[in-house]
Each structure stands twice: as C-alpha cells, then as structure tokens.
C-alpha cells in the first residue's frame with residue numbers, strides 16, 4: 001500500500017480552477033473581522049512580510065525577532081536575508097514558551113522586538129499569556145498559524161497572524177498574512193500573471209500522476225526519492241517555493257479549495273480521533289495532544305516515541321506510510337542542546353503521522369497497524 005503524504009486535488013477541482021475567481025482569503029478574514037490580508041506564496045514569505053510590516057510601522061531599531069527553539073530552520077530562510085537579529089527562546093514540553101526565562105532575557109533589550117508564537121500542528125498555543133507578555137514588554141506579537149487551516153476562537157490576538165494553506169490543502173503554493181493594521185503598502189508576494197509556469201506545472205503533473213497510481217492501487221512510494229511526494233512540516237518536497245510560484249492558476253485553485261474547508265476540517269478531525277483510539281492500544285508511544293479541542297483542525301498526528309523516532313519513521317516510509325520527523329532545527333539551537341533541551345528532545349522523539357483529507361479510514365487503520373508492528377519489533 002502507498003499512502004499519499006499530502007492531500008491530492010481531484011479532476012473536478014482542477015477543471016473548476018480554470019475559471020474560478022482569484023483567491024482573496026475571504027474565509028480567513030471573515031473569522032478575524034477588522035483585519036486586512038495579503039496572500040504570499042508560502043508561510044515563510046508571509047512571516048517575513050509580517051516582520052517587514054512591523055518595522056514599517058515602527059521607528060525603533062535594531063529589529064529582533066524571537067522564535068521558539070522548536071522551529072524548523074527552513075521557515076527562517078527569508079528572515080536570515082534581512083537586517084535583523086534572530087533570537088530563540090526555550091519551550092516547555094507542551095510546546096508553550098518558557099516565560100520565566102523569557103522574562104529575564106527581554107528585560108534589558110532595546111529596539112523593536114517581534115515575538116513569534118507558534119500554534120503547533122493546528123493546536124492553539126498560549127495566546128493570552130503571549131499577548132500579556134508582549135503588552136508588558138512593548139513587543140509586537142506575531143502568531144505563526146502555519147499549521148492551522150483557519151483562525152479559531154482561542155487565537156487571533158496577535159498584531160500579525162500567518163497561515164500556510166499550502167500545507168493543508170492540495171495547492172502548489174499559498175501563504176497568508178493577516179494584520180491588525182492596513183497592509184495596503186505591502187508589496188504583493190507574487191507575480192500573479194505568470195500562467196501555469198515552472199513549479200506549478202511540475203506540482204500539477206506530479207499530483208495527477210499520484211492520483212492515477214493511487215486509484216490503480218499501485219504501491220508507488222519507492223518511485224520518488226522523497227517517499228511519496230511528502231510535504232513535511234518544513235518544506236515543500238516539490239522544490240523551493242519562491243515568489244514566481246504563486247501564479248494565477250494557484251490563486252484560482254486556492255479559491256476552489258476555500259469552498260470545501262468545512263469538509264476538510266471534518267475529515268481531518270475524524271482521522272485524528274481514529275488515531276487517538278489506536279494510540280490507546282500502542283505501547284512505547286503517546287500522542288502529544290491527547291485530546292482534540294473543538295474547532296481544532298489538526299495538521300498531523302504527532303506521537304512521542306520512547307525510542308528515537310528516526311528508525312520507526314524510516315521503517316514506516318519503506319512500507320509506503322509517510323510518517324515524518326520534524327525538519328532540522330536552527331543551528332543556533334543545535335549548538336546549545338542543554339539550553340534548549342525540550343526542543344532537542346522533541347525533535348528526537350516526535351513522529352508525525354499524516355491524517356489529511358484525501359486519506360481513508362482504511363488507510364489510517366493500515367498505518368496504525370504498521371506503527372504498532374514497528375513499535376512491537378523495536379520494543
């Protein structure tokens with residue numbers, strides 16, 4: 001069996017996208033009224049645009065951006081090219097910021113400070129404490145909701161909020177920046193007029209090929225170097241996403257996908273609950289989030305393994321189940337493993353199981369059985 005790593009578009013959606021209106025992120029803005037949105041090709045470019053917007057609205061210098069130590073290095077690429085300093089704060093085992101350390105570290109800092117709070121895997125992080133912390137220290141709050149499909153009630157207190165619909169929907173590109181202040185002067189992140197070019201064409205041919213192999217029940221995971229077209233928590237397996245990739249077709253496909261978001265949420269939640277049930281029978285592993293709060297649309301099913309997750313992940317991938325590790329942490333974090341112990345431990349032991357909307361209950365069960373067998377033989 002091969003289980004697809006990312007959701008696949010169907011033929012109807014692809015045809016509809018030829019004539020659909022361009023995406024304006026209406027479903028996101030309706031849940032965060034009074035804000036403005038700008039669409040970019042990826043979450044990381046939306047993050048960089050959010051920091052630029054903060055800098056434009058402030059006269060304070062230098063600029064420092066605070067990221068949790070558990071952040072994938074790839075997400076920082078655009079920011080590393082900007083004139084600012086990146087700082088990393090320790091997290092606790094539940095992925096919330098370690099406020100006691102933060103309080104000591106930011107007390108004497110000067111300039112503009114942007115605090116990034118990540119809502120990991122679609123689950124809301126400590127939004128209210130983050131808002132209070134930023135207000136007390138006159139910092140800008142940027143909520144990184146790249147793993148969330150839509151805004152949910154317990155988040156949205158940030159000055160800026162970033163989404164990455166390309167992570168949860170079958171689209172080649174797409175990131176959204178939503179801000180409390182107007183973004184009219186922000187440059188659009190894409191050359192919208194390029195028709196079906198470059199990466200989008202490659203993405204499309206790959207997904208269509210996967211759809212066909214998938215319907216023929218062919219075990220095709222060994223055909224691709226990256227397993228089965230995996231889009232990991234960090235990267236697009238289909239190559240780097242640059243501004244040139246978010247073209248007119250992508251924007252129309254995004255607006256088609258926007259029509260079916262409720263069904264996506266329902267399917268992902270059902271798969272999460274199914275895996276939660278399975279996890280009760282599994283030894284040597286516990287779900288990182290043992291409950292699924294209302295309104296949460298999970299990105300993946302993260303499980304903490306007693307063993308190092310790498311071997312189990314490799315075993316599952318070789319059987320066609322695209323279980324993933326979290327991508328590489330920033331070198332600054334890896335250089336100080338004691339200081340960032342919780343992040344380094346999570347990186348070693350966390351395994352991310354796919355649960356996207358294209359998967360069926362039968363595939364979820366087969367993946368859980370394969371995990372159970374791998375854990376048994378490793379234990």
Ligand SMILES: Cc1ncc(COP(=O)(O)O)c(C=O)c1O
Nearest residue numbers: 042043044075144146164233234
């Ligand atoms: C927490 C988080 N934020 C932002 C990003 C960047 O999103 P994208 O891959 O769409 O650039 C990633 C992935 O790299 C991520 O894991």
